[in-house]
Amino acid sequence: MAIFTALLVSSIAILLSGASPIKAFSALAVGAFGTRDNLIETVVKATPLIIAGLGVALAFRGGLFNIGVEGQLFIGSIVAVLVGTNFDLPKIINVPLVMLAGALAGALLAAFSGYLKAWHGAHEVITTIMMNYIVLRIITWAIGANGPLRKPLSIVPETRSLFESARLPLLISDTRLHMGIVIALALAAGVYFLLFRTVLGVEIRIVGKNLHAAKYVGINVKRNIVLTMALSGGLAGLAGAIQVMGIPPYNFTTGFNVGYGFDSLAVAVLGSIHPVGVVFSALLFGAMDAGARLMQLRAKVPIDIITLLQGLILMFVAANQIIRSLYHLPAPSKEDSVNLTQSWGGE
Amino acid sequence: MTSILLVSLMSLAIIKAAPLIYGALCGLMSERSGVVNIGIEGMMLTGAFMAFMGSALFSKWTGGVFNPNVSLVVGLLVGIISAALVAGLHAILSIHYKIDQVISGTVINLLAVGLTNYVANAYIDPTHLSGVGVFPVWKIPLLSKIPILGPIFFEHQPMIYLMFALVLFLQYAIFNTPWGLRLRSVGEYPQAADSVGINVIKTRYLNVILGGALAGLGGAIMVLESVGRFQKLMTSGRGFIALAVMIFGRWSPIGAFGAAILFGFSEALGVRLQFGDINHLYALVVVAALAVILTSIVWGINRLRNRSTKGKSPFLIGGIFTLGLTILYLANQVEFPKVSVPIEFLGLLPYVLTIIVLTGLVKRAVGPAAVGKPYEKQ
Numbered sequence: 001m002a003i004f005t006a007l008l009v010s011s012i013a014i015l016l017s018g019a020s021p022i023k024a025f026s027a028l029a030v031g032a033f034g035t036r037d038n039l040i041e042t043v044v045k046a047t048p049l050i051i052a053g054l055g056v057a058l059a060f061r062g063g064l065f066n067i068g069v070e071g072q073l074f075i076g077s078i079v080a081v082l083v084g085t086n087f088d089l090p091k092i093i094n095v096p097l098v099m100l101a102g103a104l105a106g107a108l109l110a111a112f113s114g115y116l117k118a119w120h121g122a123h124e125v126i127t128t129i130m131m132n133y134i135v136l137r138i139i140t141w142a143i144g145a146n147g148p149l150r151k152p153l154s155i156v157p158e159t160r161s162l163f164e165s166a167r168l169p170l171l172i173s174d175t176r177l178h179m180g181i182v183i184a185l186a187l188a189a190g191v192y193f194l195l196f197r198t199v200l201g202v203e204i205r206i207v208g209k210n211l212h213a214a215k216y217v218g219i220n221v222k223r224n225i226v227l228t229m230a231l232s233g234g235l236a237g238l239a240g241a242i243q244v245m246g247i248p249p250y251n252f253t254t255g256f257n258v259g260y261g262f263d264s265l266a267v268a269v270l271g272s273i274h275p276v277g278v279v280f281s282a283l284l285f286g287a288m289d290a291g292a293r294l295m296q297l298r299a300k301v302p303i304d305i306i307t308l309l310q311g312l313i314l315m316f317v318a319a320n321q322i323i324r325s326l327y328h329l330p331a332p333s334k335e336d337s338v339n340l341t342q343s344w345g346g347e
Numbered sequence: 348m349t350s351i352l353l354v355s356l357m358s359l360a361i362i363k364a365a366p367l368i369y370g371a372l373c374g375l376m377s378e379r380s381g382v383v384n385i386g387i388e389g390m391m392l393t394g395a396f397m398a399f400m401g402s403a404l405f406s407k408w409t410g411g412v413f414n415p416n417v418s419l420v421v422g423l424l425v426g427i428i429s430a431a432l433v434a435g436l437h438a439i440l441s442i443h444y445k446i447d448q449v450i451s452g453t454v455i456n457l458l459a460v461g462l463t464n465y466v467a468n469a470y471i472d473p474t475h476l477s478g479v480g481v482f483p484v485w486k487i488p489l490l491s492k493i494p495i496l497g498p499i500f501f502e503h504q505p506m507i508y509l510m511f512a513l514v515l516f517l518q519y520a521i522f523n524t525p526w527g528l529r530l531r532s533v534g535e536y537p538q539a540a541d542s543v544g545i546n547v548i549k550t551r552y553l554n555v556i557l558g559g560a561l562a563g564l565g566g567a568i569m570v571l572e573s574v575g576r577f578q579k580l581m582t583s584g585r586g587f588i589a590l591a592v593m594i595f596g597r598w599s600p601i602g603a604f605g606a607a608i609l610f611g612f613s614e615a616l617g618v619r620l621q622f623g624d625i626n627h628l629y630a631l632v633v634v635a636a637l638a639v640i641l642t643s644i645v646w647g648i649n650r651l652r653n654r655s656t657k658g659k660s661p662f663l664i665g666g667i668f669t670l671g672l673t674i675l676y677l678a679n680q681v682e683f684p685k686v687s688v689p690i691e692f693l694g695l696l697p698y699v700l701t702i703i704v705l706t707g708l709v710k711r712a713v714g715p716a717a718v719g720k721p722y723e724k725q
Binding site: 013017065067116122123125126127129130131133134137138140141144262265266269302303304305306307308309310311312314315318319322 | 701
């Protein structure tokens, strides 16, 4: 219902630009699901969003607002490139090694923000935003002219490609569908298990819900904050590593996955910070990204309508009261909700 | 190195800091009333976009009958009002529908990016709609003649003066007037505010929307006093830096001003470094000195505000302030050896300094207690 309403509202924008909404949205659907290759593109686009979205969701569960996913994702990719262009080990070792390196880089970066919050009271929103810029600048330097990671003789800022042995295997040969989606789904299951079936998960959620209660029952809050950030950043870093390992030309260029950090925030929020929800909302975002090109081609609608559509969907999903009153639906039972702004204000 | 260079850098720093300051004031108004605002970016982008559309279309439709400045003022008003309307949506979603304020802010950002890019691609680009220029510089008589301070503070375009005025006014209003007390009580403890007859809901609506207008100014200044036209995604994360600036400045206008200047200065430095006429070591030292001076000023103001023994001792504040000035003075006397540092690393400075200052010097930045929580009347 929420998606339908969002489509309806964005139709107005399309009509205003003189194109046909029906044509646009059917092209969007064909572009996302119409052929095998289009469907694959949807999945490929969704993969990093699932993983990074899980990272954001995990932090939110622990009462932390990790707005630094962008930086953690970037550092994950660049470290994956660093390892994957220098080590040429057998594939069975090299692929996990490169993934681990990326995840570790993201985890360390995020854990540092967690440490600053836990021990020095520095707000994680500031430190993670600052980290984003720091990472971005360092990478710009590293792949810029004369940078240490710049591909020799290349005219654009890019790194060398990863060794064959560091690339993710394809699920279906001669397509772009790589192993990443399997890893992403496994991680979603893993995060679900961690959050809802382990002691650590319960601790994370208690800290996220009520800091005082957490202290009262004897949870080591400081350690917990650092750990949550590390896990969250590790997921983001892994998402970045998988991007460079899975998608030709297997290297890092500027403009590469810019905006993923931001999208993953939207994905996590749309998926009501639940692992299963994250998977579905990432697929939805992936489908819209994948279908957008065909929509632009066939219906002459600017690609940016997609962002608008995503915003509207998020709005109508979150404010489901609007939808209910529009369609006269009964109110659902009040369920256990999480306050995303838990860590923002005073204690 | 000459101090003329430093003066021109400082002046540019204020210009570059202005959008951040407006953005931070937006966040401040909204969060002091208890509503988290991560939609500053979207509101600023809307302000920039509509300020451009307003001024360009007004000038186009009236066929140049009016002075370009009239078009600019129209654009400014359109920008302010549009951003306020966007903030109104944030208010409705988060106050009336009680959806999570982070979600609501994300919605605002997505919608603003989507809409402005969409119209830019569908309308501005194909029609080659052009802007009407920028506001002229107003030199304030007498004041601009003051050595050093004059060129830094009193040779600017009008919206910069408006910003100075707003920072001072809001600093006073929030902490020294009944209106400010009401605002803060709503953000800290809405139940108590309600019990003494303050309308919590109304206060929140009003301040979120007022904040939106400020963010609109922050976006508009980028168009109307800088580049003169709209570029897609032109706020490029400034809304988020503004958020950091607000927290860094501990939810106070003067604090935000100080923090923003630090970022503005490094942006100014980045501009000048591309000309290659600045010694890199000199730049490093100056930024560090500036950070020290700004920190001491913010401390001093916090102390004055508390009117008590709370805060750092005056000797420490004075000492650190003098230390900063001394470094700054010496930096302008000494000839630095030529060392080439990649420009990107110099650009890192404000971010690294922010983290250091935050952990070592300022310590806990704690926001209004009720921020993020929808108000339920008991």
